[in-house]
Amino acid sequence: xxxxxxxxxxxxxxxxxWIVWYFWLYRKEGVQVTEVAGxxxxxxxxxxxxxxDTIVVKKGKPVRLNFNRQESAMCSEMVVFDKINKSATLPxxxxxxxxxTPEEKGEIPFQCQMAMLRGKVVVTD
Amino acid sequence: xxxxTTSPNSTNATEASANLPLLGMDxxxxxxxxxxxxxxTPGVLKAHVNIATxxxxxxxxxxxxxxxxxxxxVKSTGYRVGGAELKAHIQGMHCASCVSRIEEALRxxxxxxxxxxxxxxxxxQIKYVPGMADFRTIKQAVESTGYQTAHPLEQEQSSDQETxxxxxxxxxxxxxxxxxxxxxxxxxxxAYPSLSWLYAxxxxxAEISENVIRWLFILSGIVTLPVMFYSGRQFFxxxxxxxxxxxxxxxxxxxxxxxxxxxxxxxxLIVPRIFPEGxxxxxxxxxxxxxxxVVLGQxxxxxxxxxxxxxxxxxxxxxxxxARILRDGQEIEIAVEEVEVNDVVVVRPGEKIPVDGVxxxxxxxxxxxxxxxxxxxxxxxxxxxxIGATMNTTGSFKFKATKVGKDTALAQIVKMVQDAxxxxxxxxxLVDVVSSYFVPAVMIISVLTFLVWFNFGPSPALxxxxxxxVTVLIIAxxxxxxxxxxxxxxxxxxxxxxHGVLIRNGEALxxxxxxxxxxxxxxxxxxxxxxELTDTITAGGFDKxxxxxxxxxxxxxxxxxxxQAIVQGAVEQGLELYETTDFNAIPGHGVDAKxxxxxxxxxxxxxxxxxxxxxxxxxxxxxRLQSEGKTAMYVAVDGKAAGIVAVADTIKEDSxxxxxxxxxxxxxxxxxxxxxxRTAQAIAKQVGISRxxxxxxxxxxxxxxxxxxxxxxxxxxxGDGINDAPALVEADVGxxxxxGTDVAIEAADxxxxxxxxxxxxxxxxxxxxxxxxxxxxxxxxxxxxTVGIPVAAGVLFPIFGLLLSPILAGAAxxxxxxxxxxxxxxxxxxxxxxxxxxxxxxxx
Numbered sequence: 029x030x031x032x033x034x035x036x037x038x039x040x041x042x043x044x045x046w047i048v049w050y051f052w053l054y055r056k057e058g059v060q061v062t063e064v065a066g067x068x069x070x071x072x073x074x075x076x077x078x079x080x081d082t083i084v085v086k087k088g089k090p091v092r093l094n095f096n097r098q099e100s101a102m103c104s105e106m107v108v109f110d111k112i113n114k115s116a117t118l119p120x121x122x123x124x125x126x127x128x129t130p131e132e133k134g135e136i137p138f139q140c141q142m143a144m145l146r147g148k149v150v151v152t153d
Numbered sequence: 154x155x156x157x158t159t160s161p162n163s164t165n166a167t168e169a170s171a172n173l174p175l176l177g178m179d180x181x182x183x184x185x186x187x188x189x190x191x192x193x194t195p196g197v198l199k200a201h202v203n204i205a206t207x208x209x210x211x212x213x214x215x216x217x218x219x220x221x222x223x224x225x226x227v228k229s230t231g232y233r234v235g236g237a238e239l240k241a242h243i244q245g246m247h248c249a250s251c252v253s254r255i256e257e258a259l260r261x262x263x264x265x266x267x268x269x270x271x272x273x274x275x276x277x278q279i280k281y282v283p284g285m286a287d288f289r290t291i292k293q294a295v296e297s298t299g300y301q302t303a304h305p306l307e308q309e310q311s312s313d314q315e316t317x318x319x320x321x322x323x324x325x326x327x328x329x330x331x332x333x334x335x336x337x338x339x340x341x342x343x344a345y346p347s348l349s350w351l352y353a354x355x356x357x358x359a360e361i362s363e364n365v366i367r368w369l370f371i372l373s374g375i376v377t378l379p380v381m382f383y384s385g386r387q388f389f390x391x392x393x394x395x396x397x398x399x400x401x402x403x404x405x406x407x408x409x410x411x412x413x414x415x416x417x418x419x420x421x422l423i424v425p426r427i428f429p430e431g432x433x434x435x436x437x438x439x440x441x442x443x444x445x446x447v448v449l450g451q452x453x454x455x456x457x458x459x460x461x462x463x464x465x466x467x468x469x470x471x472x473x474x475x476a477r478i479l480r481d482g483q484e485i486e487i488a489v490e491e492v493e494v495n496d497v498v499v500v501r502p503g504e505k506i507p508v509d510g511v512x513x514x515x516x517x518x519x520x521x522x523x524x525x526x527x528x529x530x531x532x533x534x535x536x537x538x539x540i541g542a543t544m545n546t547t548g549s550f551k552f553k554a555t556k557v558g559k560d561t562a563l564a565q566i567v568k569m570v571q572d573a574x575x576x577x578x579x580x581x582x583l584v585d586v587v588s589s590y591f592v593p594a595v596m597i598i599s600v601l602t603f604l605v606w607f608n609f610g611p612s613p614a615l616x617x618x619x620x621x622x623v624t625v626l627i628i629a630x631x632x633x634x635x636x637x638x639x640x641x642x643x644x645x646x647x648x649x650x651x652h653g654v655l656i657r658n659g660e661a662l663x664x665x666x667x668x669x670x671x672x673x674x675x676x677x678x679x680x681x682x683x684x685e686l687t688d689t690i691t692a693g694g695f696d697k698x699x700x701x702x703x704x705x706x707x708x709x710x711x712x713x714x715x716x717q718a719i720v721q722g723a724v725e726q727g728l729e730l731y732e733t734t735d736f737n738a739i740p741g742h743g744v745d746a747k748x749x750x751x752x753x754x755x756x757x758x759x760x761x762x763x764x765x766x767x768x769x770x771x772x773x774x775x776x777r778l779q780s781e782g783k784t785a786m787y788v789a790v791d792g793k794a795a796g797i798v799a800v801a802d803t804i805k806e807d808s809x810x811x812x813x814x815x816x817x818x819x820x821x822x823x824x825x826x827x828x829x830x831r832t833a834q835a836i837a838k839q840v841g842i843s844r845x846x847x848x849x850x851x852x853x854x855x856x857x858x859x860x861x862x863x864x865x866x867x868x869x870x871x872g873d874g875i876n877d878a879p880a881l882v883e884a885d886v887g888x889x890x891x892x893g894t895d896v897a898i899e900a901a902d903x904x905x906x907x908x909x910x911x912x913x914x915x916x917x918x919x920x921x922x923x924x925x926x927x928x929x930x931x932x933x934x935x936x937x938x939t940v941g942i943p944v945a946a947g948v949l950f951p952i953f954g955l956l957l958s959p960i961l962a963g964a965a966x967x968x969x970x971x972x973x974x975x976x977x978x979x980x981x982x983x984x985x986x987x988x989x990x991x992x993x994x995x996x997x
Binding site: 033037041047048051052054075078103116117119144145146 | 400458
């Protein structure tokens with residue numbers, strides 16, 4: 029095996045390791061939500077993903093997520109909260125709010141209809 | 154299109170405020186430009202431009218400036234003011250000169266931004282700020298000039314926003330496609346110089362120098378750049394945003410694939426020396442052609458998706474635009490959004506009912522098919538509920554509005570259907586897990602493919618490695634996998650709504666497709682739930698109508714439902730009833746009444762025994778009636794047997810047919826009732842049900858459903874949403890028979906807008922078809938990927954010497970996602986056995 033081959037192979041394996049780490053193993057830090065007038069409100073930008081995509085909220089207090097879709101790609105046209113049976117169509121450029129009150133500790137995932145874009149609400153005590 | 158709400162409230166007499174929807178904003182700096190311009194306008198007190206909502210909120214002194222001025226200011230900054238638009242037909246326009254008069258009058262209406270009247274078409278086109286102006290004020294303005302206008306003309310309303318957005322997206326993508334396609338042609342030609350004899354036999358007849366080819370390639374590389382960054386822009390933008398979120402999607406694959414091809418080609422062109430002999434071959438054509446194909450695929454997908462959700466658009470389109478209401482004794486026409494609860498609405502023949510309400514005057518037959526799926530017109534009179542968006546036929550009536558805006562049945566239906574379309578079928582949850590690993594997995598496979606070819610492939614190994622790695626990225630289609638179930642769900646839920654079947658969510662749909670047993674509540678579900686007069690059998694020389702007349706007259710003061718059924722029956726036959734002079738209800742027996750100088754007893758056998766009246770001759774008839782599930786009532790006049798009248802809860806016209814369809818589908822149909830065994834069996838026999846659970850107390854119904862579930866089958870329960878609620882919840886799928894305008898029945902997984910059992914059969918048929926469709930798509934998508942990716946990686950090469958061109962991979966990828974959407978669209982043409990077209994004989 030020549031030096032070039034060795035380098036290429038090592039680089040390939042490194043790339044694989046990096047893909048595994050970056051896309052699967054990486055743990056994101058959540059955005060702690062501040063409370064305004066009793067409502068835990070956060071603005072989420074929808075553009076190729078949800079920004080922020082991990083939202084930490086307290087249980088028992090109403091949560092309002094304001095989605096603002098800033099792209100026309102149809103993938104993100106809908107946001108689905110399967111666990112709490114809520115969904116909303118997000119017209120481009122409009123703010124659409126989803127409101128709910130988490131009663132239990134845990135995670136409430138949300139995603140686009142095809143589950144390509146994902147986010148979650150982490151409910152803490 | 155932008156929605157806006159305007160609050161023309163004023164704190165003092167001259168201060169006014171308006172929300173102006175803005176168009177053409179795409180940067181934060183333009184917000185400031187507009188804001189500054191507005192603030193500098195004399196008379197403006199406050200101005201704030203919200204970039205997110207694309208609205209300018211302006212407070213101004215109404216004495217010093219006006220909307221027209223503000224609109225002009227916005228225009229002067231290079232942007233436009235949006236707003237609602239309506240078209241109205243102007244009646245009686247004869248001259249061109251009246252055009253300017255009408256236009257002037259329209260422009261004078263507060264809130265009207267623009268008004269143009271075309272004398273040729275007699276149509277006024279008015280742009281206005283919703284909330285400040287409405288059709289009423291516009292109509293007044295037209296009338297002030299001496300002309301008439303009736304309705305706003307039908308036009309794309311805000312409900313069509315989505316359609317519009319889709320159309321824009323489609324046009325946008327098609328423009329990108331054409332651009333990429335045009336560039337693709339020369340790059341392809343350059344990439345295959347050996348084919349030049351096809352199109353220019355003489356041009357390259359001589360050996361062309363390597364230098365020329367090299368320059369042609371360089372040119373290809375340059376013209377491919379705009380393809381990547383204009384036509385393929387969304388791939389890079391999408392990939393980058395996804396990347397920031399530690400996720401990857403289809404965009405990532407296409408972006409990496411096309412840019413890898415371009416980069417490799419460019420390096421090969423510029424420094425061919427670093428590559429082994431024979432591998433420095435550029436392939437810009439892949440970048441251009443793949444981009445073109447995938448963009449075309451996306452465009453076709455957008456178009457097909459629009460069709461998939463057509464059902465909901467149809468529902469939204471049902472909404473009436475205007476309503477004629479009585480205000481201060483005058484009939485005025487207003488936009489439907491302005492109708493308030495308790496308004497009295499006037500409906501003329503052939504008109505659409507604007508909102509939900511209760512008839513207070515008049516009668517008519519209403520075509521409710523668009524909401525309930527019931528094909529025959531329904532007779533309605535004072536006291537009956539009417540549903541907004543249904544159609545009046547020939548009568549006219551007035552009704553009091555009870556539900557408006559988002560509370561109407563139609564609005565609730567739309568919401569429910571939209572929610573259901575956005576929900577997940579359990580099968581999709583599994584798919585989601587797969588898709589979350591899919592794209593990174595493809596990237597890993599691509600790297601591995603590269604390494605394998607690089608290490609073990611034939612010469613030129615590097616070129617093979619790059620091409621196969623790129624092909625793997627391009628052929629993988631996560632979209633097809635992820636879209637399969639949601640697309641079918643959208644089509645299926647919409648299909649259900651077409652016949653008044655509202656499926657709550659994907660889970661209900663999937664479970665409904667798996668049902669093995671359907672439990673039907675008897676009263677009100679199989680039967681009408683209201684006793685009706687069925688038989689009159691005479692004795693002692695009475696004729697039928699006299700007997701019925703006596704029976705009904707005696708029963709008239711009674712409130713017993715059976716008595717009421719007899720009275721109703723007599724009235725329907727046009728019989729005139731006597732006034733009772735003496736009436737006595739005997740609990741547990743019947744009634745004793747006097748009129749016309751005669752004494753009439755009507756009641757059960759116990760009553761007749763007490764009064765010593767013999768009915769021996771009718772014994773056989775009574776037994777027969779009872780075995781048919783009917784209740785026989787004895788009638789005696791002046792101490793002698795006069796005959797028998799029988800009432801029964803009659804079976805709904807289409808119950809038998811619906812139950813037949815369910816049995817044909819292989820479902821076990823069970824009847825559940827609190828009635829006695831004999832009545833229950835009688836009904837069951839008529840409708841063809843063999844399994845009957847009779848004498849079940851209302852509180853035990855849920856228990857019975859539970860026991861059926863214990864048999865290991867999926868059980869559906871059909872009943873009304875109130876009394877049967879516990880049983881509906883207990884069942885795997887609860888079907889509630891809707892009543893009037895109550896749509897959101899909590900306990901139900903599926904709501905049937907019409908009382909017909911055919912809805913149940915239809916719901917199950919639709920669910921089965923939808924799930925079958927979803928599974929087809931899903932299976933197809935999985936097979937496509939599991940076969941496509943290895944083939945792209947070159948597994949066929951060692952044996953067959955076959956290698957997939959990245960261009961073919963791009964075409965396959967685009968085709969696969971289009972196929973999924975098209976397959977879902979096939980559901981639109983699904984023909985249900987439970988709803989065959991009504992024959993001319995039954996349709997009125």
